[in-house]
Amino acid sequence: MRTLYHYPMHPGCRAVRLCFAEKKLKLREIVIDPWNPDEKFQSLSAEDVPPILTDLTKSGSVTIVGTQTLCEYADESSGRNPLMPGERHDRAEVRRLTTWFGQRFDHEVNALILPEKLETVFIGGTPDPDALREGRAALRDHMSYMTWLLSIRDGLAGPAFTLADIMASAHLSCLDYLGEVSWREFPAVKEWYQTIKSRPSFRPLLADRLPGIRPPQHYGDLDF
Amino acid sequence: MRTLYHYPMHPGCRAVRLCFAEKKLKLREIVIDPWNPDEKFQSLSAEDVPPILTDLTKSGSVTIVGTQTLCEYADESSGRNPLMPGERHDRAEVRRLTTWFGQRFDHEVNALILPEKLETVFIGGTPDPDALREGRAALRDHMSYMTWLLSIRDGLAGPAFTLADIMASAHLSCLDYLGEVSWREFPAVKEWYQTIKSRPSFRPLLADRLPGIRPPQHYGDLDF
Known part of the structure; x- marks a missing residue:
């Protein structure tokens, strides 16, 4: 088990x-x-x-x-529904973007915004406005980069649904819970996220609730 | 090409x-x-x-x-000389340690020691003694952790030569060039490194020379 x-x-x-x-x-x-x-x-x-x-x-x-x-x-762990593409250079691009979101995005955006907002509720104190400002500016840069990626090819890392989509959407979903994502300004990213969010695998995440922090109405809405 | x-x-x-x-x-x-x-x-x-x-x-x-x-x-890129083991949980341990050295060791040790020592030569100024002290203390902790790993099993991540050996030895080799590794205090790690260092793949690294920084005598010596 x-x-x-x-x-x-x-x-x-x-x-x-x-x-x-x-x-x-x-x-x-x-x-x-x-x-x-x-x-x-x-x-x-x-x-x-x-x-x-x-x-x-x-x-x-x-x-x-x-x-x-x-x-x-x-x-x-299973051959069913592969999350990596078949060609090794395509896998490399998936791994690059998985690392991009798992490390760079995490470091530049989530590490600044998430603890500030969560710890305020669970530990006390007030968020550091400089950290939030820096994290939000970096988030806009990353959303622009995603917009660019989605404009030069079909999908984020290519046409298949891969680990790159998973890592990127997992990171954005936490920010979305806290109302930090300006979807309206980045329609291509919004469209991509809508598709990911509609997958059955996403349902448990949309049902997550933190005590004391209510997500915005659109968080669980597939047609936001 | x-x-x-x-x-x-x-x-x-x-x-x-x-x-x-x-x-x-x-x-x-x-x-x-x-x-x-x-x-x-x-x-x-x-x-x-x-x-x-x-x-x-x-x-x-x-x-x-x-x-x-x-x-x-x-x-x-080639099926010859695989650098990953055949079982997926063994691959996971290799990936864990590859990440451990590539990110944690890098952040806690090399990011503190290498720029301080290299920039002093190539850019000027003096190394920050606090950064060096912190990096060296973390290096000792990591060497102890490696000693423990090598005591509980055959090899760093298991009996086969893998990406974990490569990532760990690549990181240590840079510190060794700068005379930062106290091999005598960590004989199990020294023995492991000696084996890796004797591989033909290591030769070009041992021949690397930076202008203005001479490595210690033992750097290129396989029987140090």
């Missing part, structure tokens, strides 16, 4: 949940509190941050950690 | 060179100046940092960027 330790508003955790859902692989989900992880969770790995997965294999129990590693692990 | 744009003292670039050498795949190498990259290099990709590879495929010229993406691309 696979068990995923995750936090609902962690973009990487969302990406991993999407991957397993796309692959139609069952997952027991345990929500952890990133500000106060319990001992059981901390004992799982030297990397005590979610997402962490435990799985039973022929060789016994294994612990898999790290967002991108887990996404590829999910993809390799 | 594959062309790699790289910088000899960049750990990620070294990892990519090792991968292609292990796979016996030819590579035209162009050294770029990271402090003053030329226009041709900057025009290759939105990510204007090395390593960047251009390759000719059936679909035309492609540009591949990013250390880990390029390592997997190299591995997938």
Whole structure:
């Protein structure tokens, strides 16, 4: 049995949940509190941050950690619904964009906006306006870059639905929950996100609710 | 023809060179100046940092960027000498450690030590003693972690030679060039590194020389 330790508003955790859902692989989900992880969770790995997965294999129990590693692990756990294209240079472009969103976007946008807004509610204090301003400016740059990518080819990383779509949409979905995405200004990105959001794998994410933070009305709306 | 744009003292670039050498795949190498990259290099990709590879495929010229993406691309470019194990949970452990060294070690150790020492020579000024102290303390922690890994199993990520060995040794080799590694204190890591260093793929790295910075005598010595 696979068990995923995750936090609902962690973009990487969302990406991993999407991957397993796309692959139609069952997952027991345990929500952890990133500000106060319990001992059981901390004992799982030297990397005590979610997402962490435990799985039973022929060789016994294994612990898999790290967002991108887990996404590829999910993809390799079943041949059904591949999340990577067949050609190696296409896979390279998918991996480049998966890293782009999982690291660069995460560092430049989500690492500035998400903790500021979440910690205000769960820990107290007020958000740092400079961090928010910087994160929001970077978000606009990334949305422009996505618009450009979507203008030069069919799809974000190519015509197939891949890990790149998953990583990008997982990151944007957290910001969208907090009302941070100006969809109207980036119609091509909105159109792309609408298609992703309509996939059955996305439903559990749209049903996530944080105590004390209500998402904007359009968050769960497929026709926003 | 594959062309790699790289910088000899960049750990990620070294990892990519090792991968292609292990796979016996030819590579035209162009050294770029990271402090003053030329226009041709900057025009290759939105990510204007090395390593960047251009390759000719059936679909035309492609540009591949990013250390880990390029390592997997190299591995997938030929079936000879696989750098990933056959089981998916073993691959996950290799990817975890590749990310561990490529990102965490890089951030906690090399990002503090390498620029401080290199920029002092190539740009001027004096190294920030706090950055060096912090980087060196983190290096000791990572060497202890490697010692622990090597004590619980055969090899760093398992018995096979993999991308994890390549990423870890590429990072350590840059520090070793600058005389930053206390091999005597970590005999298990030294033994592991000696084996890696003896591989033919490592020879070009041991022959690298930076103007104005001479490596310690043991740097190129296989029996250090």
